[in-house]
Structure formats: C-alpha cells, structure tokens
Amino acid sequence: MTESSAESPDALLRIDRINKSFGAVVALKDVTLHIPRGQITGLVGDNGAGKSTLIKIISGVLKPDSGAIEFAGKRADFGSPAEAREQGIETVYQDLALAGNLTVWANLYLGREVTVGPKFLHILDKRAMLANAGRMLGRFVKNAPPIDGPVEMLSGGQRQVVAIARAGAWGTKLILMDEPTAALGVAETKAVEDVIFELKRHGLTILVISHNLDQIFRITDGVWVMRRGRIIGYREKASTHPDEIVSMITGAAASTGTVA
C-alpha cells in the first residue's frame, strides 16, 4: 500500500499544523496536508469531521487559530474571500452562487463587470461581456446554456455548470467545491463532472468535498480523509479501495492509516 508522501514537491497548496476552535469545540486539530498541482483531490469525512471549516480557512472566510498556509510557493494569510480570490482561489458554493434574475453572462461577470466611458459613471459594456461570456463558458462547457437568458430558466445542473465555469475563469489556480452535485440527477451530475475534468485539462487544481465515494473514485486523483478535526491520511486513487476509505472515515482503520 503506497502512501503519497506529504512532502510532494509539486503542491499548489500546503497547510501546516492548522488549528481552529469555536469556543470549546475543536474543529481542526493539527491539520497538515497538501494539494497536488493540476490534480483533482477529494476531501472526505463524516459530518463534523472539519471539511467545511478547512475549506472556509483556505478560501479566506475563516482565520485559523494557529498554523501556516502556503499557496503557490508563497505564505498565504488571507484576511477575506476577496483576498483569496485575488490570489487565484475560487470557491463554488452549493446554492448561493448565482443571481437567478440576471442573465448567464451577467452572472459570469458579476463583481467584475466591464465598463466603458468616464471612469466614475461605470457604464456597462454589455456587448463586450456578451461576446466574451460565450468564450468563457465554451472553454469548459460543451453544451453551454444560452448566455443571454436568465439563470432562473436553467436547470439545477446547468446552473452548477455556469457557477463552476465562472470559478474556472479569471486566472484561477485552485477551485474549492463543496458537494458540487449534491442535489443533481445522474445526467446532470455527469455534465458537471465533465466540466470538472475540463478544468483539470486546462491545468487547474481542484479540491472537492463529496459524500459520494463513487464520485470520489470517478473524478479524483487522490483523496484526503478527515475524522473529528484531524487528518487521517492521503490515498492515491490507484492504490486504494472504497472499503479502505470507508474504514478510515469511520475510524475502523485509525491505527493503520495515519500519515500526518
């Protein structure tokens, strides 16, 4: 059984002994991990294992109590999600992502609108955004929904495809996804996974939380397992089996699977 070493030289993100507590509740305890560059990495664990807290720390929503984060070779100390985004870390949330009343192109450009004319007026350059949005979407999505229709007319899967494609544009290096297909049917899940593969093909690094082990084994290159705020271990997909991951998640293999 090979365990990829946590010292892998080609890591986009390294987390070193991070701790986070909410009052008396310890959410993360000495969490150390790395995210290999250009790969799709899974993050699994039971409810309350600390996955979402970890994602929130990486994306700048929460600050760790102690420990260090290194992103793209530099120490990262994000004070806000905006700072993390500036550095190239985007997060895809389950349901907050899009404004249903706006068009697809307006959502792709939300917060990054192209403007023309006198600076203080901020007149929207709708034509430029409309023209570019098609390319932005087409880069990662094969059957892209119409970009000048409102998002509320799209299916849940199409919305998620738009949200993920948006996260991949704008010079992003790392995309964090929390249960990207939780509410989707089989065909829509497939469409979303295709987009995730396209992101990888374009050189992006992806960290995905999922409760669906089938999906983890379908799309990831390797997976980190957490339990009760601690890292239990990392397994490359080729050298593990769903049964092993399940036993790591539940604690049945706690004595054998530790690398951290």
Add this chain to the structure above:
Amino acid sequence: MIFARWSGLAGIAQRHGVFVVFIALVALMVATTSTFGTYQNLSNVLSQNSIIGIIACGMTFAIILGGFDLSVGSMTALASVVGATLMIELGTPGIPVGILGAVAACLLVGMTNGWLIAYLGVNPFVATLGTMTVVRGLIYVATNASPRFGVPYSFTTLGLGRILGVPNPAILFLIVALLLGFVLHRTRFGHYVYAVGGNSAASAQMGVNTARVRFAVYVLVSLCAAVSGIILVGQTASATPQAALGYELTAIAAVIVGGAPLGGGRGRMTGTIVGVFLLGVVANGLNLFGVSPFWQPVATGLILIAAVAFDGYSKRAVVAS
C-alpha cells in the same frame, strides 16, 4: 421549452400587460369623452402626476433592491417646509439656499434610512416606517402644524410655468426619469441593484459591496423626494406640514403596477412611468365622469390588486406550459 416565457400570449401579456392596458385606457378615454384629449386636460394630468412620478422613479430602485421606502411622503413634506421657510426668511436671493436646505434635509433622512437598512440590518419596513413617523412629527413640532406662506412669487415658475407648452414639473419628471433610467439600465450601480435584489448573498460572495449599494439606493430615493418637495413649493408658493400624505403608497403602487414585484430583482423604469400615468389617467377619468374623488383610492387599490394577481396568474400559466 425553457424559454417559453419569451414567446406565446402569456409571455407577451406578462411583459407588456401594463402597456397594453394603458394604451387601451387612453383610447377608451379619448373615445368616450370630449375633454380627455384636450391640451388643458393632458397638461393637468402631466402636472398632477409628475411629483408622484419623480418619487416613483426613486422607489423603483428601492423595490428592485427588494425593499421600499415609506418615508418618501414625509421627506417630500420636509423638503417643502424647509425650502419654503428658508425662501420666506431670505426672500428671492434665498431661493438657492432654500433648494440646498431642502436637499440637505432629505439627504439626512435618506442617509439615516440607508444606514439603518444597509449597515444595521434593520428591515426596510420598520426603518422607513420609523423615519416616516419621526420626520412627520418633527415637521408638526417645528411648524406647530401650520402652513408657511409667502414664498417669493417668482419661484412659482418652477411649479406652474411651461416650456413649449409642457408644464415644468413634467419636464423635471422627464429629466429625472431619463437620468435614473440610464443609471438603472446602463451603469454598474444599476446592475448591482438588480443583482442585490435578485440574490444578495451571491452578489456579496462575488465581491459586490451590497451594503454600499443599499445605502446609495435609499439616498437616491431621498433625493427624488427632495425634488418633489421643491416642486410642491413651486406649485403653491407655500408649504403645508400635511403635504404629500400617503404619497409613499401611491408611489409604491405605481411601481408595482409598472411590473416590479415587491420581492425585488425585477422591474424597469419605463414600467414605472406607465404605472404612474395609468393610475393618473384613471383618477383623471373618474374626475371627468364626475365621480366623487373619494372613489379614487378605491380605484388605485383595485388596480394594484388586479396587477399583482394577473402577474401571479400569468407566471403560474408559464410554469404550467
């Protein structure tokens, strides 16, 4: 299938319903009365509805944002009382001071509304109901509830004068509507009003400063109320503390009739303008037919309910198709 909404009868009715109703109403009025189409009557309709119209332009922003502003009537009265008082005290040279004073007073209320709603998270209903009541009370205290007379007569040019036969209030309404229509539909700020009204959390997630957008909208509404209050002074050369009572509800009704639902995220400036004149022409029609003016609020209320009910009905029809 997905975009069925954009075609078919239900879609046309939903997108253009208020326009169709308005045109039919005007045609009906022209056909059944000899007086409606006269210059005198049309210019009356324009003058009478311009003050509400300017307020409704600002209200459109608040409603698309997902809120509304109940304090606009009180702010309009505040602007007219502050403006008139300064003009009376200072005479003709005091006119600019009066205008500035009226704007400053409304700005203060608008910034209070914006601060309460955007930064303290107070519900817009509660915040603006509060300022509506406080401001009206303060006006009564300051004036002892008695009107102010003696504004320099030259100032009535603003309220009663005409340019090329068009009443000046209507010209001001047109300017405000064009300006705010441009801001709403062409600028990033207007775009953010839709974004925040549609999904505030998603907008914040993507880096939109949602609090600043909210604050700015309530300030904008207060500026519209200031303009209306100043025109009111220009129409009467005086100010009454009881002025503009109930304007907030008429303005909100006009915006909703114009196609902007209270839930936010939707609506257009052209819809608001048609909504204003739809209610205005109905009131005018009742007047021309000799119906008691007491019936006017009844008509306004019924139109409001009909518009919202039809909107809900046509949406369900679209979903079902």
